[in-house]
Amino acid sequence: MSSDIVSFEPATGGELWRSPAGDVDAAVERARRAWPEWAAQPLATRIELCRRFANEVRKQADAFAELIARETGKPLWEAHTEVETVIKKVDISVTAYAERTGQKKLDSALQGTAAVRHKPHGVMAVLGPYNFPAHLPNGHIVPALIAGNVVVFKPSEKTPAVGEFLVECFHRAGITDAVVQLLVGGPDEGKALVAHRGVDGVLFTGSAQAGIAINRKLATSPGKIVALEMGGNNPIVAMDTPKVSDAATLVIQSAFTSAGQRCTAARRLIVKDSMYDALVGEVKALASRIVVDEPFADPAPFMGPVIDNQAADQLMESFLYLLSNGGKAIRHMTRPDDDLPFLSPAIIDTTAMAERPDVELFGPLLQVIRVADLDEGIAEANNTRFGLSASLIGGTPQDYNRFWANIRAGIVNWNRPTNGASSAAPFGGIGLSGNHRPAAYYAADYCAYPVASTEMDQPRASPGVGFRDA
Ligand SMILES: NC(=O)c1ccc[n+]([C@@H]2O[C@H](COP(=O)([O-])OP(=O)(O)OC[C@H]3O[C@@H](n4cnc5c(N)ncnc54)[C@H](O)[C@@H]3O)[C@@H](O)[C@H]2O)c1
Numbered sequence: 001m002s003s004d005i006v007s008f009e010p011a012t013g014g015e016l017w018r019s020p021a022g023d024v025d026a027a028v029e030r031a032r033r034a035w036p037e038w039a040a041q042p043l044a045t046r047i048e049l050c051r052r053f054a055n056e057v058r059k060q061a062d063a064f065a066e067l068i069a070r071e072t073g074k075p076l077w078e079a080h081t082e083v084e085t086v087i088k089k090v091d092i093s094v095t096a097y098a099e100r101t102g103q104k105k106l107d108s109a110l111q112g113t114a115a116v117r118h119k120p121h122g123v124m125a126v127l128g129p130y131n132f133p134a135h136l137p138n139g140h141i142v143p144a145l146i147a148g149n150v151v152v153f154k155p156s157e158k159t160p161a162v163g164e165f166l167v168e169c170f171h172r173a174g175i176t177d178a179v180v181q182l183l184v185g186g187p188d189e190g191k192a193l194v195a196h197r198g199v200d201g202v203l204f205t206g207s208a209q210a211g212i213a214i215n216r217k218l219a220t221s222p223g224k225i226v227a228l229e230m231g232g233n234n235p236i237v238a239m240d241t242p243k244v245s246d247a248a249t250l251v252i253q254s255a256f257t258s259a260g261q262r263c264t265a266a267r268r269l270i271v272k273d274s275m276y277d278a279l280v281g282e283v284k285a286l287a288s289r290i291v292v293d294e295p296f297a298d299p300a301p302f303m304g305p306v307i308d309n310q311a312a313d314q315l316m317e318s319f320l321y322l323l324s325n326g327g328k329a330i331r332h333m334t335r336p337d338d339d340l341p342f343l344s345p346a347i348i349d350t351t352a353m354a355e356r357p358d359v360e361l362f363g364p365l366l367q368v369i370r371v372a373d374l375d376e377g378i379a380e381a382n383n384t385r386f387g388l389s390a391s392l393i394g395g396t397p398q399d400y401n402r403f404w405a406n407i408r409a410g411i412v413n414w415n416r417p418t419n420g421a422s423s424a425a426p427f428g429g430i431g432l433s434g435n436h437r438p439a440a441y442y443a444a445d446y447c448a449y450p451v452a453s454t455e456m457d458q459p460r461a462s463p464g465v466g467f468r469d470a
């Protein structure tokens with residue numbers, strides 16, 4: 001018998017929400033029964049219901065943002081931006097469905113009509129992370145529904161209250177609670193859902209560790225579509241620029257927005273020797289001005305706590321590991337209260353480390369690596385098994401062309417942060433960051449499969465060669 005799923009407010013440690021884990025078999029069976037009717041609805045009806053969902057979210061925007069801020073610890077202003085992306089996802093997904101999975105027909109007098117159309121897969125399991133508990137699962141759920149799938153959504157065990165709120169908005173919009181179901185649970189329920197024979201697809205956002213476990217589990221189930229959106233060890237490479245202050249701001253935004261809890265956060269500032277003193281000095285000065293506080297504080301903080309004490313402990317340990325293995329602290333990681341997961345933004349020069357661990361340190365911890373030139377910078381940036389996002393700061397258009405051509409990542413930017421990716425573009429990485437099924441605008445691709453047909457309204461055929469005369 002599994003125990004309750006309980007979520008806590010990171011900023012206070014107080015209990016926020018509690019419920020027993022859900023029944024995986026019952027949820028999948030219910031979804032299977034609901035699928036034929038949902039898939040048979042005209043596309044226009046499914047779109048209309050999703051638009052009503054967006055309206056419901058808009059009506060509840062303040063309450064939703066407040067809950068996101070409480071359950072994740074992110075500042076209220078940032079939680080509001082998450083709610084906005086949830087709303088905007090509907091229009092973007094409608095356009096994406098039409099553009100990427102629309103119908104195509106080619107008429108030919110001899111062969112009839114050649115048509116390409118798309119069909120939904122069936123029951124989609126959506127597994128969500130805690131850092132964007134509404135926006136990222138929603139980025140799978142909405143395209144899946146538009147394409148005609150039904151959804152069993154298991155939110156992160158750390159953010160079930162936001163998951164529940166999101167699902168209730170679908171229900172209030174008139175999408176039944178069999179078409180979008182909430183499944184409360186942790187990794188055990190996640191594993192059971194992934195392996196369930198009634199599930200046709202798994203749309204996962206989370207750590208590389210869990211994504212790899214899912215990939216392994218489904219190695220003998222080629223019939224299930226699997227989209228894995230995982231983490232990164234993202235580089236921001238700084239070459240020469242006279243705009244040091246802007247460059248430093250981009251570095252700070254890349255590394256420390258959401259307390260560094262973004263898959264696209266910059267983990268490594270790779271900086272050309274000639275820029276090192278000026279840029280790192282400015283980044284350090286700006287980092288020391290960052291306000292870290294609880295989500296509703298006035299003045300508003302730049303960042304809140306990390307998700308829980310366990311995450312804070314691991315980040316402190318990682319900082320100390322880097323420090324005791326050749327790293328030089330530029331700005332120490334501090335934790336004012338051992339009982340709460342508030343961390344100060346930390347910066348450490350790891351140039352002298354013989355072996356830098358190629359892991360995702362999911363928090364406000366930026367490593368700095370000094371390089372001689374762009375070629376060394378690109379080589380260092382590619383020195384990772386991940387490949388989600390990468391930015392070049394400064395340099396010339398020729399430098400950016402070289403960077404773009406040689407960097408291994410699904411998102412490559414110039415004089416822009418590594419994070420803050422657009423929902424109107426594909427969003428995904430290579431290596432340990434994803435399995436070549438990018439989300440956001442390209443989510444339409446994995447929510448439906450193409451069916452090719454040739455069609456005539458009457459049987460018409462000639463026997464062809466190799467027949468004797470009748
Ligand atoms: N690429 C992206 O789009 C993207 C976006 C946001 C977050 N992330 C990544 O997510 C991570 C942070 O989120 P998290 O800690 O909640 O991730 P996580 O991997 O711990 O959990 C994600 C979800 O998977 C479930 N789960 C865990 N193990 C499972 C298993 N073996 N089988 C099935 N389900 C399992 C969890 O219960 C949760 O719902 C970071 O690594 C971050 O980079 C990636």
Ligand SMILES: O=CCC[C@H](NC(=O)CCC(=O)O)C(=O)O
Nearest residue numbers: 262263264419420421422423440
């Ligand atoms: O934490 C990971 C995602 C962060 C965010 N990316 C997106 O919002 C992608 C767009 C989408 O999925 O619609 C970022 O890059 O900051």
